[in-house]
Every structure is written in C-alpha cells, then in structure tokens.
Amino acid sequence: NAGVTQTPKFQVLKTGQSMTLQCAQDMNHNSMYWYRQDPGMGLRLIYYSASEGTTDKGEVPNGYNVSRLNKREFSLRLESAAPSQTSVYFCASSIKGGYNEQFFGPGTRLTVL
Amino acid sequence: EDKVVQSPLSLVVHEGDTVTLNCSYEVTNFRSLLWYKQEKKAPTFLFMLTSSGIEKKSGRLSSILDKKELFSILNITATQTGDSAIYLCAVSMDSSYKLIFGSGTRLLVRP
Numbered sequence: 001n002a003g004v005t006q007t008p009k010f011q012v013l014k015t016g017q018s019m020t021l022q023c024a025q026d027m028n029h030n031s032m033y034w035y036r037q038d039p040g041m042g043l044r045l046i047y048y049s050a051s052e053g054t055t056d057k058g059e060v061p062n063g064y065n066v067s068r069l070n071k072r073e074f075s076l077r078l079e080s081a082a083p084s085q086t087s088v089y090f091c092a093s094s095i096k097g098g099y100n101e102q103f104f105g106p107g108t109r110l111t112v113l
Numbered sequence: 114e115d116k117v118v119q120s121p122l123s124l125v126v127h128e129g130d131t132v133t134l135n136c137s138y139e140v141t142n143f144r145s146l147l148w149y150k151q152e153k154k155a156p157t158f159l160f161m162l163t164s165s166g167i168e169k170k171s172g173r174l175s176s177i178l179d180k181k182e183l184f185s186i187l188n189i190t191a192t193q194t195g196d197s198a199i200y201l202c203a204v205s206m207d208s209s210y211k212l213i214f215g216s217g218t219r220l221l222v223r224p
Contacts, residue, residue: 004155031210040122042201042214043156050210058211090155101147102212104155 001026004105006091012111013081021076021108023091029103030096032074033058034066036087037107043090049074051096081112115140117204119215127223130192134218136202137184146178146185147212149201156201159187192222 004025013019025032030051035043035058045058049068063085065077074093078085088109092102120135136146145163149156160169162178162185169176173192178185189196199219203212 033210033212035214040216042117042216043203043212044214045211048210056210101158101161103158106154 003027004091004093004103006089006105006108008108009106010109012113013078014113015082017081018077018079019081019110020078021089021091021110022073023075023105024073025091025093025103026072027093027095027103028071029093030071031094031100032068033092033094033102034064034074034076035090035092036060036085037090038087046076046089078110081110083112086110086112115204115206115213117202117213117215119200119202119218121218122216123219123221125221125223126192128192128194130222131188131190132192132220134187134189134200134202134220135184136187136215138202138204138213139183140204140206140213142207142209143180143183144205144207144209147203147205148176148185148187149203151199151201151217152197159200189220192220194222194224196220197222 007022033048034046047066052071091105094100094102148159160176165180176187199217202215
C-alpha cells in the first residue's frame with residue numbers, strides 16, 4: 001500500500017496563476033484533509049471532507065477550493081495564487097473523523113513569486 | 114477560541130539526556146489528544162490519549178494526559194540523534210472532524 005500520495009512534490013507559481021494539488025489514499029479511509037504548514041505555526045486546516053460527497057471549510061479556507069472526486073481522491077485548487085500562499089501543503093486521511101489517527105502524505109512545497 | 118499551546122518551542126540536548134515536551138489545550142468538548150513526530154517530511158503518528166492518568170509507552174517514548182489540568186507531556190528517555198524532529202501535539206473534539214494543532218516543539222539531539 002502506498003498510503004497517502006501527493007503530486008506534485010514541488011511547484012513554483014507566479015502571482016495570479018492557478019494550479020491543483022492532487023491527493024490520493026489507498027487505505028479505504030472515509031475522511032480526508034488539506035493542511036498548510038508555515039514556519040512556527042504548526043499545521044492549519046484548510047478544508048476537509050468527512051466522507052465522499054461532502055466538503056467543509058477549516059481554519060484558513062480563503063483562496064482555496066477543493067473537490068472530493070471519489071473516496072480515494074481529494075484535490076486542492078488555488079484559483080489565483082498569491083505570495084501569502086507560499087507554504088508546504090499536506091494531505092491527510094483517517095478512517096472516520098478527526099479523533100482517529102490521521103495519516104499524512106509527503107507534502108507539496110509551493111512557492112508563489 | 115480553541116487553542117493548543119506547546120512548550121518549549123525549541124530544545125537542544127545531548128545524546129542520553131531525558132526530555133519532557135509539554136502540550137496544553139483549551140477546546141470545547143475535548144475527545145482526544147494526539148502526538149506526532151515530524152522529521153523532514155510528513156508527520157507520523159506516535160500516540161493518542163483519551164483518558165487521564167494512563168501512560169502510553171513505546172520504547173523510549175511515553176506520554177500521559179491530565180484532563181483536569183488540560184495538558185499532556187511527552188517524555189523521551191536516553192535521547193538519540195534520530196529523535197531530532199519537530200514534535201506536534203493535536204487535539205480533537207466531539208462531533209468534529211477537525212484536529213487543532215499546536216505550533217510544535219523542535220528538538221535537536223547533539224551527539
């Protein structure tokens with residue numbers, strides 16, 4: 001099992017460009033999450049999907065959209081990137097609910113110039 | 114506002130030392146507290162604590178929760194250079210799918 005996979009690993013964008021970060025899990029988990037991690041700020045939840053067909057905002061959703069494509073896949077889209085979105089992005093999944101252990105992907109390092 | 118605070122922010126020790134990392138929280142409808150270790154990439158799960166006073170142990174690492182005083186500690190005995198990492202604490206709440214993370218403690222173990 002690959003666990004949680006993310007693509008790309010690195011990306012550089014110019015301000016105003018758009019892109020989609022892809023995430024997939026092969027553990028048959030119901031819940032999936034997108035976090036961003038900035039220096040000294042821990043992990044902050046952007047959006048989550050409690051189950052297939054549902055998505056909800058987290059702490060810092062502005063400037064992002066998500067799609068739960070199916071049970072395995074959960075994508076994060078930046079419609080018009082801004083330098084403030086320079087960060088490391090992690091996707092995670094859990095069996096059900098935040099109180100279960102969450103398994104994290106390897107991360108995407110995004111730089112917006 | 115729900116929050117999780119970790120201390121210290123960073124710590125430098127020598128191999129063989131024992132360290133204690135702290136995590137305090139203020140959340141509504143607490144359900145569980147989780148500890149993760151983050152080396153260069155993704156956080157990896159260490160422990161989940163739901164009951165006060167019950168120590169969870171894995172090798173040289175152990176953790177305990179105090180739900181009355183709203184904190185947890187993570188102990189690492191006989192530290193090794195491989196313990197160098199950021200240690201993250203997170204809290205979950207009833208009827209919520211979210212985890213609230215602290216900002217982490219960066220541990221550096223020198224040979």
